[in-house]
Amino acid sequence: MPRINSPAELEEVRKEILSKRDPNKPCITLCSGSACHASGSREVAAKLEEEIQKQGLSAEVDIRKTGCHGFCERGPIIIIRPEEICYFQIKPEDVPEIVSQTIKEKKVIERLLYTDPNTKEKIIHESEIPFYKNQGRIVFGSNVSVDPKSIEDYLAIGGYAALAKALSGMTADAVLQEVKKANLRGRGGGGFPAGTKWEGTRNAPGDIKYVIVNADEGDPGAYMDRSLLEGNPHAVLEGLTIGAYAVGAHEGYIYVRQEYPLAVENVNIAIKTAMELGLLGKNILGSGFDFTVKVHRGAGAFVCGESTALMTALEGRAGEPRPKYIRSNIVGLWGKPSVLNNVETWANVPLIINKGADWFTQIGTESSKGTKIFSLVGKITNTGLVEVPMGTPLRDIIFKIGGGIPGGKKFKAVQTGGPSGGCLPEDALDLPVGFDELTKAGSMMGSGGMIVMDEDTCMVDVARYFLEFLTDESCGKCVPCREGMRQMLKILTGITKGKGKEGDIELLEALAETAMEAALCALGKSSPNPFLSTLKYFRDEYEAHIQEKRCPALSCKELIAFYIDPAKCNACTTCARKCPSDAIIGGKNLIHIIDQEKCTKCGTCFEVCPPKFRAVTKISGVPVPPPVPEEARTIVRESKQK
Amino acid sequence: MDNERVDQIIDKYNREPSYLIQVLLDIQAENNWLPKEALERVSERLQVPLTRIQHIATFYKAFSLVPKGRHQIHICMGTACHVRGASRVLDKVEEMTGIKPGETDLDLKFSLEIVNCLGCCALGPVMEIDGKTHGKMSPAQTTDVLKNYE
Numbered sequence: 034m035p036r037i038n039s040p041a042e043l044e045e046v047r048k049e050i051l052s053k054r055d056p057n058k059p060c061i062t063l064c065s066g067s068a069c070h071a072s073g074s075r076e077v078a079a080k081l082e083e084e085i086q087k088q089g090l091s092a093e094v095d096i097r098k099t100g101c102h103g104f105c106e107r108g109p110i111i112i113i114r115p116e117e118i119c120y121f122q123i124k125p126e127d128v129p130e131i132v133s134q135t136i137k138e139k140k141v142i143e144r145l146l147y148t149d150p151n152t153k154e155k156i157i158h159e160s161e162i163p164f165y166k167n168q169g170r171i172v173f174g175s176n177v178s179v180d181p182k183s184i185e186d187y188l189a190i191g192g193y194a195a196l197a198k199a200l201s202g203m204t205a206d207a208v209l210q211e212v213k214k215a216n217l218r219g220r221g222g223g224g225f226p227a228g229t230k231w232e233g234t235r236n237a238p239g240d241i242k243y244v245i246v247n248a249d250e251g252d253p254g255a256y257m258d259r260s261l262l263e264g265n266p267h268a269v270l271e272g273l274t275i276g277a278y279a280v281g282a283h284e285g286y287i288y289v290r291q292e293y294p295l296a297v298e299n300v301n302i303a304i305k306t307a308m309e310l311g312l313l314g315k316n317i318l319g320s321g322f323d324f325t326v327k328v329h330r331g332a333g334a335f336v337c338g339e340s341t342a343l344m345t346a347l348e349g350r351a352g353e354p355r356p357k358y359i360r361s362n363i364v365g366l367w368g369k370p371s372v373l374n375n376v377e378t379w380a381n382v383p384l385i386i387n388k389g390a391d392w393f394t395q396i397g398t399e400s401s402k403g404t405k406i407f408s409l410v411g412k413i414t415n416t417g418l419v420e421v422p423m424g425t426p427l428r429d430i431i432f433k434i435g436g437g438i439p440g441g442k443k444f445k446a447v448q449t450g451g452p453s454g455g456c457l458p459e460d461a462l463d464l465p466v467g468f469d470e471l472t473k474a475g476s477m478m479g480s481g482g483m484i485v486m487d488e489d490t491c492m493v494d495v496a497r498y499f500l501e502f503l504t505d506e507s508c509g510k511c512v513p514c515r516e517g518m519r520q521m522l523k524i525l526t527g528i529t530k531g532k533g534k535e536g537d538i539e540l541l542e543a544l545a546e547t548a549m550e551a552a553l554c555a556l557g558k559s560s561p562n563p564f565l566s567t568l569k570y571f572r573d574e575y576e577a578h579i580q581e582k583r584c585p586a587l588s589c590k591e592l593i594a595f596y597i598d599p600a601k602c603n604a605c606t607t608c609a610r611k612c613p614s615d616a617i618i619g620g621k622n623l624i625h626i627i628d629q630e631k632c633t634k635c636g637t638c639f640e641v642c643p644p645k646f647r648a649v650t651k652i653s654g655v656p657v658p659p660p661v662p663e664e665a666r667t668i669v670r671e672s673k674q675k
Numbered sequence: 676m677d678n679e680r681v682d683q684i685i686d687k688y689n690r691e692p693s694y695l696i697q698v699l700l701d702i703q704a705e706n707n708w709l710p711k712e713a714l715e716r717v718s719e720r721l722q723v724p725l726t727r728i729q730h731i732a733t734f735y736k737a738f739s740l741v742p743k744g745r746h747q748i749h750i751c752m753g754t755a756c757h758v759r760g761a762s763r764v765l766d767k768v769e770e771m772t773g774i775k776p777g778e779t780d781l782d783l784k785f786s787l788e789i790v791n792c793l794g795c796c797a798l799g800p801v802m803e804i805d806g807k808t809h810g811k812m813s814p815a816q817t818t819d820v821l822k823n824y825e
Contacts, residue, residue, distance in 0.1 A: 068796075071808035106797040251791065330696075332696050334734060411759070412759070484755055613815060635814040
C-alpha cells in the first residue's frame with residue numbers, strides 16, 4: 034500500500050479496503066493466540082488451509098487467523114462468518130467436516146457447538162454464550178475481527194481514526210485534557226491517573242521526552258496484556274502515538290517479555306507496516322508530527338515491571354529500581370521525562386479519543402472508569418480472559434461468566450492483583466471491582482490476574498507460594514525486601530511443613546510491617562500482602578497448621594497422609610498399578626494398603642481410585658490407622674459365596 | 676559460537692551499548708547459553724565492562740552461563756498451575772531426571788527450569804518441553820511424556 038499523507042487519504046484507503054470486502058463472503062476465523070497454539074490451533078490452521086484448497090474453495094472462503102478470543106478453556110476456537118457460527122475445541126480431524134458441512138452445505142455441526150452446562154442447550158452464536166454475553170468487551174472485543182499481522186484488518190474496523198482525529202483536529206493539550214477528563218487510570222497495577230502522569234511529562238522542562246509501553250507482564254496467572262499485544266498490536270501503537278503527541282515525545286519504547294515471542298513478532302510487524310503507511314515515522318498523516326517506536330525484549334526479571342527498574346533495563350543495565358523522590362514522568366529514561374503506561378491503558382486511549390471522555394466515563398464506578406480485562410484462572414470452569422465494566426461484582430465474574438468452580442467443589446477465595454495482591458473470601462464476592470474497592474478490602478486491582486481457589490487450596494500454602502515467588506524475584510537492592518522476605522518465607526515454609534510454633538504469626542506481622550514501611554519500591558512494599566490478606570480472612574487455617582499440625586485443605590504434603598479405607602477398597606488394583614513409587618501393597622482380592630514409608634504423597638492413587646469406590650482418602654492432623662493384618666485382607670465377594 | 680556471528684548480532688543493533696541485553700538475548704537464543712568468549716567479544720565491541728555484562732547475565736533469568744541439555748523442560752509454576760497441583764508434577768520430573776530446577780544432567784539430556792506462567796492457564800498444570808506444551812499434567816502422565824525424549 035502507498036504512504037497515507039492525510040486524514041482524508043486515510044478515509045479513502047479505508048473505504049477502498051471495505052469496498053473490496055464482501056460481508057457475505059464466508060470467512061473462517063481461527064483463534065491463534067498463544068493459549069490456543071498450546072491447545073493445537075497451528076495444526077488446525079494447517080489442516081484448514083489444506084482442506085479449503087482440496088475442496089477447491091480457495092477463492093470463495095477467507096481464513097483469518099486472529100489473536101486470543103478469551104475463551105481459552107474451549108480452544109482452539111473457530112467462528113464462521115457471516116452466520117457467526119462458533120465451534121469449540123476443534124481438532125484437525127474435525128476440519129474436513131466443517132468445510133464440507135458448514136461451509137459448503139451451510140449445516141451446523143451440533144457436536145462442535147457450545148453446550149450450556151445447566152440447560153444442556155446447544156448455542157450457535159458467540160453473543161449468546163454466557164461466558165461472552167455477560168462481558169463488556171470494548172477493548173478486547175476487536176481481537177476477534179483482526180488478523181494482528183494485517184494492518185488492513187485494523188483499518189477496516191476503523192483503526193487509526195483516533196490518531197487522525199487527534200493530529201488533525203485537536204491540540205496536544207486538548208488530547209491531554211480529554212484523557213484527564215476520562216479519568217483513565219493505569220491498568221498495570223497502581224491505578225494512577227494516566228492524564229495526570231502525562232501532564233507531568235508534558236510540563237516538565239526539556240525537548241526530549243519518551244513514551245513507553247510496559248508489556249513486562251510478570252504476574253503469574255495473568256496474560257491479558259500479552260493477548261492484547263499479540264492480538265491487536267495496532268491498537269496499542271495507536272494509543273502510544275496519541276500519547277506521544279499529547280506529551281510532546283518523538284520516541285517510544287515497547288518493553289515486552291522475551292517469553293512472549295508471538296507478541297514480539299506481531300508488534301514488530303505492526304511497527305513495520307505502520308511505518309510503511311506513514312502512520313508512524315516522519316510527518317505522520319501530513320501533520321508534521323514525528324514519532325518512532327523501538328521494541329526491547331525483557332530478559333526475565335519480575336521487578337522490571339516497576340517503572341524505574343524498567344527504564345534502567347531499557348538503558349541496557351540490570352533492572353533495579355531507584356527511590357522515587359522525583360517521579361519517572363519528570364526524570365525517567367536517560368534522565369528525561371518519560372510516560373510509562375501498561376498495554377491495556379494505551380489500548381484504551383484510541384477509544385477515548387474516538388468516542389470522547391463523556392462516553393468513557395459513563396462506564397464504570399465513581400472512581401474507576403471504563404472496563405478492565407481480567408485473567409480468570411485457577412479452579413474455575415471457564416478459564417479465560419474476560420473484560421467487564423468496572424463495578425461488576427466479583428460474584429458475576431466468577432459465577433456468571435466463569436461458570437463457577439468445577440467438580441462440584443466449594444469456592445474458597447479469589448486472589449486478585451498478582452503476587453502483591455490479596456485473597457478475598459466468599460463474603461467479599463459482592464464487592465464491585467474497582468481500584469479503590471479492592472484496595473479497601475485488603476487486596477488490589479493489580480494488572481488483572483484473578484485466580485480462583487476452591488476448598489482444596491491451602492491458604493497458608495498460597496501465602497508461602499507468593500512469598501517464594503517474590504523472594505526469588507527480589508532484586509536484592511534494599512534490606513527489608515531482600516532479608517525480610519527471606520525470613521518470612523522461612524517461617525511460612527516451616528508452618529506448611531508442620532514446624533510452626535507459637536509466636537510465628539506475630540513475628541510474621543512484625544516483618545510485614547517493616548517491609549511495608551521501609552522497602553524501596555512497590556514490589557517490596559506490597560510483598561507482605563499475600564500473607565496479611567490470608568491472615569485477615571483465614572486465620573483459622575494458620576492456627577490449625579501451627580497448633581494441631583493439620584492442613585484443613587488437605588494440601589500441605591508434610592501434614593497429610595494417603596490412606597485406603599479397608600471397608601471401601603474393592604481390590605480393583607488400579608492404584609497399585611498406577612503408583613509411581615510401588616508404595617501400594619495389594620493384589621487380586623486383597624485389600625490394598627499404602628506403605629507410608631515408601632509413599633511420596635504424589636496423589637496418583639487418590640486420582641485414579643474409581644469414583645464408585647472412593648476408597649483412597651487424605652487425612653491430616655490424626656495418625657494413620659494401622660494397616661489391616663495380612664490374614665484379614667482377603668475380600669470375600671458375595672456373588673462368589675453363593 | 677564464533678566471533679564472526681557475535682559481531683553480526685552486535686552490528687544488527689548498530690553497536691549501541693543500550694542494546695546490550697538484546698544482544699545477549701540473541702546469543703542466548705542461538706547458542707542456548709552464554710560462553711565466556713562471546714561475552715568478552717561483546718564487552719570489547721560494545722565498550723561495556725565485562726563486570727557489567729556479568730551483572731546482567733546473572734541478574735536476568737533468561738541467561739545461562741553454563742551449557743544446557745538437549746531438551747529444555749519448563750514446568751509452569753504460575754499461580755493457576757500451582758493451585759492445580761504443579762508442584763506434584765515438578766516432584767515427579769525431579770525424581771525422574773535426578774536434577775533440580777536450574778540444573779542440567781551429566782549426559783546433557785535435560786535441563787530443568789521452573790517458569791512463572793506460560794499463559795495457557797486453561798491447560799494447567801503445564802509442562803513445556805522444547806517449546807511443545809503438554810497440558811493438564813498429572814504425575815503419572817509426566818512419566819509417560821518424559822519417556823518419549825531421548
